[in-house]
Amino acid sequence: MPNSSKIPEKWRGEQKAAKAVQVAFDVGFEVQTxxxxxxLDCMLSPSDRVRQILGLNVTSKPKRPRLSISLTxxxxxxLGEAYDIDVNNRVAIKQKAAENLIHYVESNREM
Structure with a gap:
C-alpha cells in the first residue's frame, strides 16, 4: 500500500472507496424484483435500496430519473431508418427515440 502521506488530500477519500468490495447476493428472482x-418507487438505485434494508448508510445523491441503453x-x-433521420444525426435520433418512449407510455396507460 502506498504511503498515504504522499497521496494528495483530495484523493484520500477515493483511496478509502477503492478498498470497498462489491458483493453480489444470490437471492432469487422474486426477491430481486x-x-x-x-x-424505483423510492427513486433509489437497487444498491442504495439494499443498503437501506441492511441498515447501512446511503450516501449517494438522489438520481436524475432517466433511462439509458447502449446503442451500436x-x-x-x-433507428435512423425507422425515424427517417440521417444516421449521423445522433442527437435527432435520440430525441425521436425519447418521444417514442413517451408516446409508448402515454398510449399504454391504464385508464
Missing part, C-alpha cells in the same frame, strides 16, 4: 420495484452503430442505423 421486489427490491428493484421498491428502489447498427442500432443508430436502424
Amino acid at each position: 421486489v427490491i428493484r420495484k421498491e428502489a 452503430a447498427d442500432d443508430f442505423a436502424a
